Amino acid sequence: MPVIRHQQFIKASVEVCFNLARNVDIHTQTTSKTKEKAVGGVTQGYLEKGDTVTWEAIHFGIKQRLTAKVIHMEKSTVFVDIMVKGAFSSFTHTHQFKEEKGGTIMIDTFEYKSPFGPIGIIADKLFLERYMTGFIISRARELKRIVEKGN
Template sequence: MPIIKHQQFIQAPVKVCFDLARNVDIHTKTTAQTKEKAIGGVTHGLLEKGDTVTWQATHFGIKQRLTAKVIHMEKPLVFVDVMVKGAFSSFTHTHQFKEEKSGTLMMDTFEYKSPFGPFGIIADKIFLEKYMTDFIISRAKALKKIAESAK
């Protein structure tokens, strides 16, 4: 099961970073390259514990749907979402925020299991793990840009 970890320092208060990361409208803006949009569950505003959201996006030229549920939240330090329906066999995405002297350290931990057994493991090694890593880094950089421009 691949585990992707990424840290992004953001020169903005922890609450600002936390709220941007759980904002459905901001998620749509930061994932424009995959044309993500919320089509079910919470479709606007801030996600809370127990909320679900169904995303529609285009990955690898294929339109897909994925439903995630927020299963844990400690404001403004951490929230965790898991896939309840979608292309992966499973995933857990932990979003952590640590207040620093001059801003916030945002830490993503994305654990997933590909479908299709041994073929999924091969796909991970060939392209999927890199694709998901690039996706998470791209979103973190976009959140940084939004948070730092909001000053």
């Protein structure tokens, strides 16, 4: 099971970073390259523990839907969402926020299991893990840009 871990420093408070990272409207801005939009569940505003959201996006030239549920939340420090329906066999995305001098370290940990058994493992090695790593990094950088532009 691949695990992608990325840290991003943001010049803003933990509270600001935490809140914008769980904001559906901001999420769509940070994933505009894949035309991601919320089409079910919570479709605007802030995600809370127990909420689900269905995202529609274009990955690999194919329109896809994925439903995620927030299963854990400690306000301003961590929230965790899991896939409940979608293309992966499973995934868990942990979003952590740690105060750092002059701002916040945002840590994304994305653990996933590809579908299709051995074929999925080969896809991971050939392209999927690299693609997902780029997606996580791009989203974090875009969130940083949005947050720091607002400060």
